[in-house]
Amino acid sequence: MKKSVFLGTLAIAGAAAGYASAQDGGTLAQVQERGTLNCGVTTGLTGFAAPDANGEWQGFDVGVCRAVAAAVLGDPSAVEFVPTTGQTRFTALASGEIDLLARNTTWTFSRDVDLAFEFVGVNYYDGQGFMVPRELGVSSALELDGATVCIQTGTTTELNLADFFSSNNMSYEPVPIETNAEAQQQYLAGACDVYTTDASGLAATRATFEDPTAHVVLPEIVSKEPLGPLVRHGDNEWGDIVRWTLNALISAEELGVTSANVGEIGGTTENPEIRRLLGTEGELGAMLGLDADWAANAIAAGGNYGELFEGNIGEATPIGLARGLNAQWTDGGLLYSPPFR
Amino acid sequence: MATLTDPPQPSFHFSQLIYDTRYRSLTIQVVAFILIMWGLFELVTNAIQNLSALGKDFDFGFLGNRAGYDINQRLIEYSNDSTHGRAAFVGILNTLLVAFLGCVFATILGVIAGVLRLSKNWIVGRLMTVYVEGFRNIPLLLWIIVIFAVMTEGMPQPRDFRGEDAEASMILGQSVAVTNRGVYIPNVVFTRSLGGNEMSEAADGVPAAVIPAVSFGDWALFLVALIGGIVVSGIIGRWGKAKQEATGIRPPGLFWMRAASVVLPAALVLIALGVTLDYPELRGFNFTGGVHLRNSLIALWFALSLYTGAFIAEIVRAGIMSVSKGQTEASSALGMRASWTMNLVVLPQAMRVIIPPLISQYLNLTKNSSLALAVGYMDVRSTLGGITINQTGRELEGMLLLGAFYLATSLIISAVMNVYNNSVKLKER
Numbered sequence: 001m002k003k004s005v006f007l008g009t010l011a012i013a014g015a016a017a018g019y020a021s022a023q024d025g026g027t028l029a030q031v032q033e034r035g036t037l038n039c040g041v042t043t044g045l046t047g048f049a050a051p052d053a054n055g056e057w058q059g060f061d062v063g064v065c066r067a068v069a070a071a072v073l074g075d076p077s078a079v080e081f082v083p084t085t086g087q088t089r090f091t092a093l094a095s096g097e098i099d100l101l102a103r104n105t106t107w108t109f110s111r112d113v114d115l116a117f118e119f120v121g122v123n124y125y126d127g128q129g130f131m132v133p134r135e136l137g138v139s140s141a142l143e144l145d146g147a148t149v150c151i152q153t154g155t156t157t158e159l160n161l162a163d164f165f166s167s168n169n170m171s172y173e174p175v176p177i178e179t180n181a182e183a184q185q186q187y188l189a190g191a192c193d194v195y196t197t198d199a200s201g202l203a204a205t206r207a208t209f210e211d212p213t214a215h216v217v218l219p220e221i222v223s224k225e226p227l228g229p230l231v232r233h234g235d236n237e238w239g240d241i242v243r244w245t246l247n248a249l250i251s252a253e254e255l256g257v258t259s260a261n262v263g264e265i266g267g268t269t270e271n272p273e274i275r276r277l278l279g280t281e282g283e284l285g286a287m288l289g290l291d292a293d294w295a296a297n298a299i300a301a302g303g304n305y306g307e308l309f310e311g312n313i314g315e316a317t318p319i320g321l322a323r324g325l326n327a328q329w330t331d332g333g334l335l336y337s338p339p340f341r
Numbered sequence: 342m343a344t345l346t347d348p349p350q351p352s353f354h355f356s357q358l359i360y361d362t363r364y365r366s367l368t369i370q371v372v373a374f375i376l377i378m379w380g381l382f383e384l385v386t387n388a389i390q391n392l393s394a395l396g397k398d399f400d401f402g403f404l405g406n407r408a409g410y411d412i413n414q415r416l417i418e419y420s421n422d423s424t425h426g427r428a429a430f431v432g433i434l435n436t437l438l439v440a441f442l443g444c445v446f447a448t449i450l451g452v453i454a455g456v457l458r459l460s461k462n463w464i465v466g467r468l469m470t471v472y473v474e475g476f477r478n479i480p481l482l483l484w485i486i487v488i489f490a491v492m493t494e495g496m497p498q499p500r501d502f503r504g505e506d507a508e509a510s511m512i513l514g515q516s517v518a519v520t521n522r523g524v525y526i527p528n529v530v531f532t533r534s535l536g537g538n539e540m541s542e543a544a545d546g547v548p549a550a551v552i553p554a555v556s557f558g559d560w561a562l563f564l565v566a567l568i569g570g571i572v573v574s575g576i577i578g579r580w581g582k583a584k585q586e587a588t589g590i591r592p593p594g595l596f597w598m599r600a601a602s603v604v605l606p607a608a609l610v611l612i613a614l615g616v617t618l619d620y621p622e623l624r625g626f627n628f629t630g631g632v633h634l635r636n637s638l639i640a641l642w643f644a645l646s647l648y649t650g651a652f653i654a655e656i657v658r659a660g661i662m663s664v665s666k667g668q669t670e671a672s673s674a675l676g677m678r679a680s681w682t683m684n685l686v687v688l689p690q691a692m693r694v695i696i697p698p699l700i701s702q703y704l705n706l707t708k709n710s711s712l713a714l715a716v717g718y719m720d721v722r723s724t725l726g727g728i729t730i731n732q733t734g735r736e737l738e739g740m741l742l743l744g745a746f747y748l749a750t751s752l753i754i755s756a757v758m759n760v761y762n763n764s765v766k767l768k769e770r
C-alpha cells in the first residue's frame with residue numbers, strides 16, 4: 001500500500017520531469033535574454049583557444065566568440081566558454097547547449113548538409129600535416145610506412161589519414177586519442193612516432209613543447225581544412241549575425257579599421273563603406289536586429305581579423321604562423337568579405 | 342470469540358476506489374501505470390518532434406556505408422573501406438575479448454585473494470586486505486589510467502631496442518619485447534596450414550592484426566583433437582573404475598593412459614600442421630611479427646581484472662565463511678588433508694553462495710569495459726558509439742544499438758551463469 005503511493009508519486013514526478021517544454025524564440029532572443037553567449041571552443045589549443053594563467057580564455061577562436069558577444073550584447077566578456085572535444089562538439093551544438101561553435105572545425109559537405117549545421121564562413125584556411133621528432137630523420141610523409149600515428153578521434157583528420165596511407169599503399173598503426181593535450185603527452189612519451197592534425201594545430205602544439213626545435217612538421221599537406229565557426233541549421237537570423245560579424249572583422253582589416261581607431265574613424269572618414277560598417281551611415285545594424293554600432297563593438301573587442309591573427313597565432317607569437325592563404329585577397333590570400341551595403 | 346463477518350455490501354460506489362482499502366491499492370497502481378505510460382509516450386513523441394525539427398530522420402542505413410577510418414586492434418578482417426556495420430562488429434569483438442580475458446583473470450585473482458585473506462598467516466592475510474581495500478575503494482577509471490600511464494611513460498620506445506648497445510633489450514630469451522606501445526609476444530603459426538599459408542599474404546598489403554584470423558581452420562582442428570582426447574580419457578577413466586569395482590584391482594598405468602590420450606592427438610595435429618613460433622622483430626618504426634598486445638588492451642585488462650578481482654575476493658571470502666565450521670571439523674575428523682577439505686568440502690558448498698553475486702560482477706566487468714574510451718581501446722563504445730556516431734551524426738541510432746548490444750550481452754552472460762548456478766546449487770527434494 002505504502003509502496004503504491006510511493007510508486008504513484010514517483011511516476012507523477014517522473015512524468016513532470018520528462019515533459020520538457022519546447023524551446024521558443026530564436027537563438028538571438030535566447031542569447032539576449034540570457035545575457036551571455038554560450039560559445040563552444042576546444043579543450044585547450046594554445047593560440048586558438050586556451051585559458052591563460054588567470055583562467056581567462058585567450059586565442060584566435062576565442063576572439064570570434066568575443067566579437068559575436070560584443071556585437072550582440074555589447075560586452076565582449078559576456079561569453080560562457082564551453083570546452084568541447086572532437087566527439088562532443090556537434091552534439092553540444094545540435095542540442096542547444098552552445099549557441100556557436102568556434103573550434104577549428106572543418107567545413108565539409110556532410111557536416112553542413114547531413115548534420116544540419118550552418119558554416120558561416122572560414123576564419124582559417126588550413127590543411128592536415130604531420131609532426132615527427134627530428135631524431136627520427138624523416139623528411140617526408142611518404143617515409144612513414146609502418147609508423148604509429150597519434151590521431152584525435154572524431155575528426156576529419158582521421159579520415160584523411162586513412163585515405164593518405166591507403167592511397168600511398170602504406171600501413172600504419174592508429175592510436176586514437178581524445179584531446180590535444182593527451183595527444184601531446186602520448187607523442188612526447190614516444191608512444192607514437194607521428195602526430196597528425198591540422199598544420200596550425202601542430203604549430204600551436206609544438207610551440208608549447210620544452211624544445212620545439214626537436215620536432216619537425218613534414219612538408220606534405222594532405223588535405224584542405226577550411227576551419228570556421230558554425231551554428232545550427234534553420235535559424236538564419238542568428239546565422240546571419242555570426243556570418244556578418246566574421247565578415248566585419250575581415251572587412252575591417254581590408255578597410256584599415258583597427259581596435260585603436262574604431263572609436264573615431266566612423267565619424268571622421270569619408271569612405272562610405274567604413275561609415276556603413278561602423279553604423280554612422282545606413283541601417284545595417286537594424287537589419288540584423290542589432291544596435292547600429294554592432295560591428296564597431298565587434299572590432300573593438302579584440303581588433304580586426306589581422307590583429308586577432310597577429311596577436312594570437314602570428315609570426316610574432318611562439319606559434320609563429322605566417323598569413324599564407326589567410327592573407328587578404330588584396331595581398332594574395334583567400335580572405336574576401338562580401339561588401340557591406 | 343466469534344468472528345465478525347462484514348456487513349453485506351449494498352452497492353459499489355466510485356468513492357470506494359479511494360476510501361476503501363480493498364480497492365485503493367489497485368486504483369493507485371492503475372493510475373501510476375497510466376502516468377508512467379503517458380510519461381514514456383511524451384518522452385518518445387518529444388524526441389521524435391525534436392528530431393524532425395532538427396531535420397534528422399531515424400535510419401539505420403548508415404551501417405552499410407563506408408567507414409573510412411582505421412582500427413588498430415581487429416580480430417577480423419577490416420580496412421577503412423569496410424562498412425560502419427563491420428567497424429561496429431570489430432568493436433563488439435574487442436569488447437568481448439577484453440571482457441572474457443578480464444572475467445577469467447578476475448576470477449583467478451579473486452579466488453586466490455579471497456582464500457588467502459582468510460589465511461592464518463598475518464602477513465598474507467593483511468596483504469590481501471590491502472589489495473582488496475585498495476582496489477575496491479579507488480575508481481576503476483583511475484586504475485585504468487594509472488596502468489596506461491605506467492606502460493606509456495615507463496617502458497622503452499621501440500627505437501631504444503635498436504643498435505649494438507641498445508638501451509633496452511627483449512626479455513625471455515629474446516622473445517618478448519615490452520615497449521611503451523605495448524607488449525610483443527611470439528605468435529603460434531602453422532607452416533603447413535590447412536588454408537594455405539596466408540601469413541605471407543597478410544604481410545603484403547594488409548597489416549597483421551592482433552591475432553591473425555588466418556589459421557582459424559588449424560585451431561579448430563587442434564581443438565577437435567584436444568576435446569576428442571579429453572573424451573577418450575573420460576572413457577578410459579570409466580573403464581578403469583568399472584574394472585576396479587568388478588575385480589578390485591586398479592588397472593596399472595591408468596594415469597599415463599589418460600594423459601597420453603589427451604596429449605598425443607593434440608600434439609600430433611600440431612606437428613602435422615608444422616607449428617612454429619613467430620618472434621617479434623624490430624623492423625622500421627615498430628616491431629613486426631608476433632602478437633601485439635597494445636597498451637590500451639593491457640591497461641584495460643589488468644585494471645578491470647584487479648578491480649573486479651577485489652570484489653570477487655570478498656564474495657569468495659563470504660562464501661567460504663558461510664560454510665559452517667562443523668563441516669571443516671567433520672572433514673578433519675575423517676582424516677582429510679587441509680587441501681582436500683577446502684577443495685572437496687568447503688568450496689563446493691561455498692559455490693552456492695558465491696555464484697549469484699559472481700554473475701553480477703561479470704556483468705559489471707563487461708559493462709565497465711566501456712571505459713576503454715579513456716585509453717583509446719577500440720571497443721564497441723569507441724567504434725560504433727564514438728567514431729561512427731561522430732562521422733555520421735547518428736547519435737540516437739548508434740546509442741540505441743549500443744544499448745541493445747550491452748543488454749543482450751549481459752542477458753546472455755546471466756543466462757549462462759544461471760545454468761551453471763542451477764547445476765551447483767543445493768538440490769532440494
